[in-house]
Amino acid sequence: MPHYCTLIPGDGIGPEVAEATVRAVEATGVDIRWKRAELNEAIILESGKTLPQYLLDSLNETRVGLKGPVTTPVAGGFQSVNVALRKTLDLFANVRPVSTLPGIKTRFQDVKIDMVIFRENTEDLYSGLEHEIVKDVVTSLKVITRTASHRIAQYAFEYARRNGRKHVAAIHKANIMKLADGLFLRCCREVAQEFPDIQYKELIVDNASMQLVMRPETFDVLLLPNLYGDIVSDLAAGLVGGLGIVPGANMGETHAVFEAVHGSAPDIAGQGKANPTALMMSSVMLLIHIGEPDAARRLRHAIEAVYLDGTRLTADVGGSASTGEFTDAVLRQLRR
Ligand code: ATP
Numbered sequence: 001m002p003h004y005c006t007l008i009p010g011d012g013i014g015p016e017v018a019e020a021t022v023r024a025v026e027a028t029g030v031d032i033r034w035k036r037a038e039l040n041e042a043i044i045l046e047s048g049k050t051l052p053q054y055l056l057d058s059l060n061e062t063r064v065g066l067k068g069p070v071t072t073p074v075a076g077g078f079q080s081v082n083v084a085l086r087k088t089l090d091l092f093a094n095v096r097p098v099s100t101l102p103g104i105k106t107r108f109q110d111v112k113i114d115m116v117i118f119r120e121n122t123e124d125l126y127s128g129l130e131h132e133i134v135k136d137v138v139t140s141l142k143v144i145t146r147t148a149s150h151r152i153a154q155y156a157f158e159y160a161r162r163n164g165r166k167h168v169a170a171i172h173k174a175n176i177m178k179l180a181d182g183l184f185l186r187c188c189r190e191v192a193q194e195f196p197d198i199q200y201k202e203l204i205v206d207n208a209s210m211q212l213v214m215r216p217e218t219f220d221v222l223l224l225p226n227l228y229g230d231i232v233s234d235l236a237a238g239l240v241g242g243l244g245i246v247p248g249a250n251m252g253e254t255h256a257v258f259e260a261v262h263g264s265a266p267d268i269a270g271q272g273k274a275n276p277t278a279l280m281m282s283s284v285m286l287l288i289h290i291g292e293p294d295a296a297r298r299l300r301h302a303i304e305a306v307y308l309d310g311t312r313l314t315a316d317v318g319g320s321a322s323t324g325e326f327t328d329a330v331l332r333q334l335r336r
Contacts, residue, residue: 003030003031004064006037006055008038008039008055009068011041012071013265014264016274016323020280021283024280024334025283028295028334037059064258066258068259068279069259069260089252090253091121091251091257092122092251093151093249095116095119095251096119096233098239098246102308113219116163118152118229119230119232120184123145124142144181150187153192157191160221161198167199168188168195168198168201168221170192170203172203172224173204205224208222209235212232213239242317246281247282256286260279272323274323275323280330281300283299284303287299306326312328314326
């Protein structure tokens, strides 16, 4: 039986890394049929819709998406595509495994980093509820609910148990936001009690940031509300070689969309310089999700072998290869 997957190449470096990833996934031999759905800044501006109907129809049909980045203007303009997609499809869990790739040269190359970040994906300061009360005075509402906090905690603990992870750290700022982060923490504690086999601890987000830099190897599963999750994910990506290599998944009850942590990187778009590892690693998660663990393992090993060899790496991780040369090297490894 073929698998059907919605492919959203996106814009900026999106189409380049998406093409590379499609080549890699197809080289595993898995029968996957892509339903291509274009989405970029121009289409959104022209249609006036952040999420065109054809995109939602396709995702409702396939239930699985592989997505490149789509540019979000920094201020004004339309709502972020990612935020809209997560809210519309109720993709409540953002999952980001961050681990050291063999052979990669980073400041932390002597340390074995292997953590998984669970970021709540639907609320917090991403509620989009901003208001100018009087001229030059703005409020931005942080929304934390029991339902959303409880289900991301449940998801993280279940993942930890299923994958033999030892401990979960809930990260918060409840000393300042006593009600909002207080509720998030209460939910984490309640769920933790149902998982006595998993150690549970709490860290204030500023302390957690320092600990991540000083002792990254001590982290296992991290559980965070939306905004801290966003920031800590980029920090964690920096520990293992940058945004070019860290994958991500947005998981809901019915749909899943796999995408890299990085944005559309307009500074290097169209130059063949983008590192496709992050989206390829996201496709490894996708393959596991659709029930192709063997193909997932082979693709991950092929990527790791290219890093171990070290001669076909892109510039962001210290090499000089193009997107295509890196991808060719992954394909060669897959054929071995
Ligand atoms: P967004 O706000 O859309 O999340 P961002 O601010 O996180 O975007 P990115 O577009 O991810 O920014 O880019 C940040 C930096 O990392 C840029 O200098 C970019 O060139 C680099 N970068 C991001 N992704 C990659 C990649 N896949 N390969 C190489 N460099 C990358």
